[in-house]
């Protein structure tokens with residue numbers, strides 16, 4: 001039987017599950033909240049059911065402080081970021097990305113800012129740190145807020161400080177595809193008293209789930225913990241694929257993170273450095289071999305930063321070769337992905353003139369990108385199979 005390896009996965013052991021259960025009935029003195037506060041060295045920390053809700057709560061909090069309405073974000077990123085912006089009654093403004101860093105193009109950022117700009121949302125795409133020093137400097141020059149989207153970059157650092165701590169406020173995601181997953185979940189961190197006050201008033205209105213819904217989440221989390229293992233993933237593949245997102249979300253639910261998920265998060269954080277190091281090592285292994293290949297572009301890493309590869313991004317100059325590699329890799333049973341099929345300006349109509357592409361790099365990215373899994377369930381043997389396919393595609 002050919003075993004399948006999922007594109008994403010955090011190994012959650014039965015001991016982690018047991019610890020999660022104990023935590024949910026009897027919280028220890030050092031809670032997940034205190035663990036994250038220590039990790040980020042931030043004064044305030046709030047947990048939500050998702051990164052999307054975390055972002056929404058932050059945006060609503062900023063509305064308490066400012067009447068400005070424009071939110072700048074990269075033109076190639078998670079399309080779900082648009083929903084909370086709209087729900088908060090704000091206007092998304094897109095900034096192209098850089099084909100060098102694979103993150104928001106800081107050179108283009110200045111042109112997107114005007115007197116109505118509320119905030120900039122730099123995203124550490126794929127776990128690759130963006131230059132937060134440069135972004136914070138631009139934000140300060142224009143007196144706008146920075147909401148740091150570290151949804152995919154938990155564990156990554158810049159100058160030995162974790163991503164998520166550099167903006168006025170930052171957030172993480174614990175969804176099933178992220179660096180550390182508790183099925184779903186989000187977390188906000190800040191030191192800013194005014195923002196924290198706004199967050200607290202929004203947070204107070206978030207519902208807490210009833211027992212039945214909490215049990216449902218707990219069962220799904222345990223099922224996911226089992227399903228990420230190649231043997232079970234293979235056996236239950238047909239059932240699991242029904243739970244995969246295939247369509248664009250049009251709305252999102254908001255509620256408070258459950259105690260059981262916090263308990264699993266707490267248990268996972270104890271060995272988080274192992275998880276992050278494996279992702280880093282897998283990424284570096286791919287980087288060192290693929291970097292010299294013709295027809296391929298890899299991201300330039302920010303100096304003094306340590307990425308935690310959420311997935312390993314490869315840009316193929318030739319779209320056909322990318323497609324061939326995608327099929328061949330997936331034929332081996334390892335799930336590579338192409339992630340977002342289109343950049344934000346081609347998914348939503350924000351009135352941009354598309355005849356002359358306003359964000360050509362974002363469009364190029366959506367067509368030429370292939371993502372290789374780097375999670376701890378991958379190993380050097382599997383990565384070598386991928387490397388050989390990529391090499392074979394480039395050198396026919």
Ligand SMILES: Cc1ncc(COP(=O)(O)O)c(C=O)c1O
Pocket residue numbers: 049050051052053077078080081123149151152173174175184185186
């Ligand atoms: C960069 C980025 N920001 C925010 C989110 C939203 O997080 P969540 O799925 O937890 O709502 C995602 C999710 O994929 C993401 O990739």
